Amino acid sequence: MGTILNILVDGVAYGMILFMISVGLSVTMGLMRVINLAHGGFAMLGGAFVHYFGAVLGLPFVAAAAVAIALVVLLSVPMERVLYRSIYRMGELQQVLATIGITFLMIASVNLWLGSSLLPIRLPDSWTGIVDLGFRSLPMHRLIVICVGLAIMAALYLLVEGTRFGIRLRAAVDNRATASALGIDTGRVFALTFGLGAGLAALGGILGAELLPIDAYYPLRYMVLFLIVVAVGGMGSIAGSFLAALALGILQQAVLYLVPDFGTIFFFCCVIALLALRPQGLSGRV
Amino acid sequence: MSPNPRRLVPDLVILAAAVGLFFVFPYDLAFLTRILIMVVFVLSLDLVLGYAGIATLGHAAMYGTGAYAAGLFAIHVSADPLLGLAAGAVAGAAIAAVSGLIMMRAHGLTLLMLSIAVAQVLQEVANKARPVTGGADGLRGIRMEPVLGIWEFDFIGRTGYWYAFTVMALVLVMLKVVVASPFGLSARGIHESPARMRAIGTPVYARLVAIYTLAGGIAGVAGALAAQVTSLVSLEVYSFEHSAEAVIMLVLGGTGRLYGAVLGVALFMTVEHLAAAVDPFNWLFIIGALVLGVVFFVPAGLMGVPGALARLGRGR
Numbered sequence: 001m002g003t004i005l006n007i008l009v010d011g012v013a014y015g016m017i018l019f020m021i022s023v024g025l026s027v028t029m030g031l032m033r034v035i036n037l038a039h040g041g042f043a044m045l046g047g048a049f050v051h052y053f054g055a056v057l058g059l060p061f062v063a064a065a066a067v068a069i070a071l072v073v074l075l076s077v078p079m080e081r082v083l084y085r086s087i088y089r090m091g092e093l094q095q096v097l098a099t100i101g102i103t104f105l106m107i108a109s110v111n112l113w114l115g116s117s118l119l120p121i122r123l124p125d126s127w128t129g130i131v132d133l134g135f136r137s138l139p140m141h142r143l144i145v146i147c148v149g150l151a152i153m154a155a156l157y158l159l160v161e162g163t164r165f166g167i168r169l170r171a172a173v174d175n176r177a178t179a180s181a182l183g184i185d186t187g188r189v190f191a192l193t194f195g196l197g198a199g200l201a202a203l204g205g206i207l208g209a210e211l212l213p214i215d216a217y218y219p220l221r222y223m224v225l226f227l228i229v230v231a232v233g234g235m236g237s238i239a240g241s242f243l244a245a246l247a248l249g250i251l252q253q254a255v256l257y258l259v260p261d262f263g264t265i266f267f268f269c270c271v272i273a274l275l276a277l278r279p280q281g282l283s284g285r286v
Numbered sequence: 287m288s289p290n291p292r293r294l295v296p297d298l299v300i301l302a303a304a305v306g307l308f309f310v311f312p313y314d315l316a317f318l319t320r321i322l323i324m325v326v327f328v329l330s331l332d333l334v335l336g337y338a339g340i341a342t343l344g345h346a347a348m349y350g351t352g353a354y355a356a357g358l359f360a361i362h363v364s365a366d367p368l369l370g371l372a373a374g375a376v377a378g379a380a381i382a383a384v385s386g387l388i389m390m391r392a393h394g395l396t397l398l399m400l401s402i403a404v405a406q407v408l409q410e411v412a413n414k415a416r417p418v419t420g421g422a423d424g425l426r427g428i429r430m431e432p433v434l435g436i437w438e439f440d441f442i443g444r445t446g447y448w449y450a451f452t453v454m455a456l457v458l459v460m461l462k463v464v465v466a467s468p469f470g471l472s473a474r475g476i477h478e479s480p481a482r483m484r485a486i487g488t489p490v491y492a493r494l495v496a497i498y499t500l501a502g503g504i505a506g507v508a509g510a511l512a513a514q515v516t517s518l519v520s521l522e523v524y525s526f527e528h529s530a531e532a533v534i535m536l537v538l539g540g541t542g543r544l545y546g547a548v549l550g551v552a553l554f555m556t557v558e559h560l561a562a563a564v565d566p567f568n569w570l571f572i573i574g575a576l577v578l579g580v581v582f583f584v585p586a587g588l589m590g591v592p593g594a595l596a597r598l599g600r601g602r
Contacts, residue, residue, distance in 0.1 A: 103574075
């Protein structure tokens, strides 16, 4: 019983991190049809900035995180305007290569700036304790991650279903040409979505640093993991990403607890089986 | 193929370059041999990606399997190099056939993810099968007999160099025949339009699996070569970076052109070698810039540069 609960708590927390990092990737992929391998780089940049502001300059964690996320967003929007805009028109293979090239440049930049060692993030003391829920006690950090993840999901749902921007976004995902013919400024929608996705990735990278430690090679190491969430969830779907991230997070933690020696094999075999059965992902949008 | 002598010019250039490099850089033969092995690997990728248009980031799955198969074959069965190459080819083709049955049903992102997942699973299997593969320490103790019983593998790598060159040349010639054959043309056709190929009666799925299997055999040969020449197989053979670098080299040279694979590998590995020697910490800057430069400015790869210049010259 204790094991199952541990798996669930860790798995859900891990899933929330995956969700925060991957949701932007999924939506931008559904919007622009770009396989953006560099997306994990934004999570890494978020973590690197927090490390710098927190450990090097001594800012408190929450302030450092806020500044880091803002910086990543500020960085990502011009990148979208300058670099990605011309990548949208390329073929699939060229897109993969161009974004791998961007990933390499991000890695090299952080490597030059902060070195190739682990970049630890100091969480506030109040986050490292244990919370007593009456019937069980949970690590505070996991609880915060789960709450933030749920809050983000709810906020995204409201944004997409309830605002004008959400309507434009859905229209652009469904059919870019028609949306643009109807007078929707798809270029602006792209830029805003890209920035939002990058910011969420940074948040996920910062909160998830305990589970996915930050260093310069982070984007390359976890690239496959983030892409799998999108492939399993079905690209362009927020709910699909959420379900896929939760399922994969729980699966990952379950195999880690139950078959630690063969965790990776089992994990990837499940992914292969899932993709073989449902090539369009859980939420099947082509 | 028609015996048109002009067609042989690129092959003669490659042969001349191989002989020239052998005498100019006698102490860098190990590096040059690595280039030759990579050329075989990227040629195999060109068949899959350049000709049949199958986007994959897991081609190392077949390379690694070929390498482990050849290494284990040399240790447990026979240390004859040519039999080892055959073992590598069979193992690579077998993995490609099995994984191809699943992968060729998918497209786009799903296909990319499947290809990556297959390579990751194999890497973990090799990691966990420690008693057989040596796990993270790598497979050691490969001792090869002389090639054809005549040429011993020497310390400087002369035999390894010419051995790898001969295999590379044979693979290149074989692929030239394959891509000009109806089989090769159907691969191109599927790349252009699977629907039309299906309409004219090509069994598209079966054909894709067949192409993938053939390419898997060649990638297996490349892995086997690496295992035999370096006498070591490590888990890196399956790494994502290995697959990704192969794709970069292919696009750098030009996809769908066999000589593009040769050119791309030679240039990329030389730049990487020099950049890593000059500044081992920041060479990723150079590689990243190189990749972006190619994608943005010469999307057809280096093989497309003469054509682009000619169009520029004609003022178009």
